[in-house]
Amino acid sequence: MAIPEALAFDVYGTLVDPIGIAAELERHAGDAARRIAETWRQKQIEYTFRLSMMERYEDFEWVTHRSLHQALAVVGLELSAGAVDELMASYDRLQRFDDVAEGLDRLREAGHTLAILSNGTPRMLERLALNAGLRPPIEEIVSVDEVRVYKPSPRVYLHAAERLRRPPGEVRLVSSNPFDVVGAETAGMRAAWVDRSGVGLFDTLGEPPRMVVRSLVELAAELDRAAV
Ligand code: LAC
Numbered sequence: 001m002a003i004p005e006a007l008a009f010d011v012y013g014t015l016v017d018p019i020g021i022a023a024e025l026e027r028h029a030g031d032a033a034r035r036i037a038e039t040w041r042q043k044q045i046e047y048t049f050r051l052s053m054m055e056r057y058e059d060f061e062w063v064t065h066r067s068l069h070q071a072l073a074v075v076g077l078e079l080s081a082g083a084v085d086e087l088m089a090s091y092d093r094l095q096r097f098d099d100v101a102e103g104l105d106r107l108r109e110a111g112h113t114l115a116i117l118s119n120g121t122p123r124m125l126e127r128l129a130l131n132a133g134l135r136p137p138i139e140e141i142v143s144v145d146e147v148r149v150y151k152p153s154p155r156v157y158l159h160a161a162e163r164l165r166r167p168p169g170e171v172r173l174v175s176s177n178p179f180d181v182v183g184a185e186t187a188g189m190r191a192a193w194v195d196r197s198g199v200g201l202f203d204t205l206g207e208p209p210r211m212v213v214r215s216l217v218e219l220a221a222e223l224d225r226a227a228v
Contacts, residue, residue: 002110002223006164008117008142008184010175011125012041014194015116016094016132024090028083032075039074043067045179048119048150057148059121064091092127097196101133103216108137110220115140117160117173119150140164152183161189172211174219182206192219 012018018041025033044067051058065088072079079087108114114137118125122143129135140163144150147159161168173184176194182205184191192211193202202208211226213219 001227002112002220003227004111004113005190005223006113006115006166006171007107008115008160008164008171008173008189009138010173010177010180011116011118011120011128012094013196014097014174014176015100015134016096016128018044018091018094020095021087021090024087028079028087029072029075029077032077036071036075036077040064040068040071043070052150052153059145060119061088061121061124063119064088064124092124093131094128096132096134097215099215099217103218103220104134104137106217106220107223110224112223113140113164114138115142115160115164117142117156119144121145151180152186154183154187157184157187157189174216178203178208179205181209185209192222194219 009015019037022033022037025036029036044064047063047067068084068087104114116125116129116138120128120143122141122145125141125143129138129141142160142163144156147155149155157173158168161171164171168188169190172190172192173180174192174194175181176196178193181191181193185206191209192213193209195212195214198214211222213222
């Protein structure tokens with residue numbers, strides 16, 4: 001049996017697939033859909049980093065809206081306000097990855113405390129959790145909106161530990177995003193990297209964490225093994 005841990009899950013890219021929105025984009029953009037989805041995600045993350053550098057905060061809904069407009073501009077596509085609203089609404093219905101339901105159930109059964117720790121606003125995360133069937137087994141939702149700064153500011157991770165009523169060293173961030181993993185470890189948390197592409201390409205700002213898995217089912221097995 002595993003030693004019960006507090007696990008804080010990243011959402012976009014880890015529990016749900018933001019690039020999956022390409023299916024929705026195809027209706028508007030045909031072949032350019034995937035490029036728009038990827039640019040949308042890249043710009044969204046870039047904007048969070050830049051806002052934090054400028055010590056300015058605009059919430060993730062604002063960031064997601066602005067980055068969608070930029071991604072559309074890159075391919076020279078103009079959409080009606082209605083179509084943009086529909087795409088934004090689709091962001092609350094992103095599909096979970098295939099391993100997520102089983103993985104979370106196993107982790108819950110093993111006695112771990114499960115929380116979300118995300119850049120998303122509380123409103124976005126509540127809707128997404130409901131639509132993707134994440135809650136339960138996830139009990140707590142922690143949004144960066146509570147501290148008005150984005151990942152990987154240490155303030156985010158320290159706040160999450162406080163919300164989970166544990167010292168940072170007793171919380172493990174689970175994320176597919178290397179910048180998030182490195183940020184959490186820098187703030188004193190443990191981490192697990194979910195290598196969703198499966199090719200082992202981390203980044204070079206920090207070492208990969210000791211725990212690297214390809215799915216949440218594998219994570220449950222790893223935590224069981226770690227306890228032996
Ligand atoms: C999140 C982004 C970073 O969910 O994926 O916080």
